[in-house]
Amino acid sequence: MDVASQKKIDIKLETFEGPLDLLLQLIERDKLPITEVAIARVTEQYLKVLRETEGGMHPEVLADFLVVAAKLLLYKSRALFPHLNVAETEGESLEEQLKLYKRFVDASRVIEKLFHKRQYSFAREHLGGRAEGVFAPPIHLKTDRMHTIMLQVLKSLEPVVKVPKTVIKQMFSLRDTIRRIEQLLANQVQMQFGALLNGAQNRTEIVVTFLALLELVKQRTVVVKQEGMFEEMTVMKMTNDQTPMTNQ
């Protein structure tokens, strides 16, 4: 990342609503058009903001940020590992997604303007015709039916009240993963990428691990080696003089 863009990270961290919003803000702040190149350019800043805010994020929201992070890394990894044949993920490209998102953001500004015009159109609150002093109970309603209804209401609240624990379980933060890799490396110096993924439960975790690995590469704490296009990647810890340590 060039120094100039690093200096510019002063985006208010509370003000973005989602990963696409953050990405769009970063791109627009740099007055870039929405292109793959521009998206790749703001990747570092995106990851930095994510690192700084992930702690306060709801797990489900964090997952959404990571999905976008994974896509960003796809772009990035093409540059980092040119010999690695990174396949397109399924779904639309980030560029297309962002362009579409921006159209709706623009449309929402128009709606906001309409809204502020306060041209509220009123409908009748009361039914025409008189109807006062009636008592019209639901004829067949009995207390046991009310009991059943109340139990159903309470049951429907369960998913709202209880933060989905499975999601929390599935997710672990980027920071934790980075630490995990660092610890593994401290013991083993050199290891296969596959081993890092041994603990990964699902795609999201694989993505997170990969993401963390790239972070370490960037911070020059590790080096990743791959012998052939489809070979296992090897992760090596850097020594202080910045040459990879080996077991020899």
Place this chain on the structure above:
Amino acid sequence: MSLISQLESFLFISNRPLTVRRLAELVGTGEEAVEAALADLREKTNGEERGVQLVSVGNAYQFATRGEYAKLIAAFVKEELVGEMTRPQLETLTIIAYRGPVAKSELERIRGVNCSLILRNLMIRGLVETVDGQDDAHDPMARLLVRYQVTHDFVRFLGLTSVEQLPEYEQLSKHEFLEAMKQQGEKFSNAVISE
């Protein structure tokens, strides 16, 4: 902005007949001009194709549906007001019975949907009332504090003397999920205020 169309919107939205004087006040013009415009409006609504007519009672005006539809309309109004109750209505009534007195905002958080219309209907049916006659407060802040409970008539209709006799009242009325929802709501409104 034409005078006629302004008058039409006031007459449409009003629950009651409006006098010429009141209308003149509302649109900020002289009574004569209003009278002339009303005559125009009346003529316009008298056509065959219109389902609503402008009628006058003394010096007051109001829109009314065409006389020939009276029966149909009466049946519709009755059905809307006191027809068989829908599931959302029964659900709202039940929550108010177990949880009352309960604020509209809490009720809405529990149900996850806006309850204005249903509450109004339950009140018209004499099943639900506001506590301390806080009914229809126009001050939005005061309206937030309005609490709803079921009426004595409804409790009696169920064959009870108090809502506490509802099955499992103790456990259900203070159920942890309901308490949690309430706290979420308080957190939420605090957050909104502090923004």
Place this chain on the structure above:
Amino acid sequence: MSLISQLESFLFISNRPLTVRRLAELVGTGEEAVEAALADLREKTNGEERGVQLVSVGNAYQFATRGEYAKLIAAFVKEELVGEMTRPQLETLTIIAYRGPVAKSELERIRGVNCSLILRNLMIRGLVETVDGQDDAHDPMARLLVRYQVTHDFVRFLGLTSVEQLPEYEQLSKHEFLEAMKQQGEKFSNAVISE
């Protein structure tokens, strides 16, 4: 008795939107005839300088006052105009307005972020509602997907008579790329379910 004038009288007297199906029941005629008559009624009402306009969302209709009289009417009914809306709410409402009825999954694909909480809040505010999937009875997958649309309240907040009046409605509601996304989404949810 003309069909148009009958429809006008029901819509005038009602305090909530009426669907084509309900209106057809009320007037005792086929839904197609009702739809045609409503189109007529709409043209007649909204085309002229009337004080009321016919607002439609999906297949439900409601009369409401003209948007430009909002201030006058608000003072009369002593109701505050709408509270504020946050950016995420506006953004979500925009997508639902243009794309409704829309499944949560599609909404989230466009915004790129989980929308459960915001949808819930918008429903509590009465700005968004779910659509019954009854019409898709042949497709069990579609029935599983709850879809959302903006309410009459929302359309009236903007002083419009239909979401189709929103700028660029044609393009944004039928964006070809969105169609492609939708298909991918369906493939994806099929895959998830079959796992």
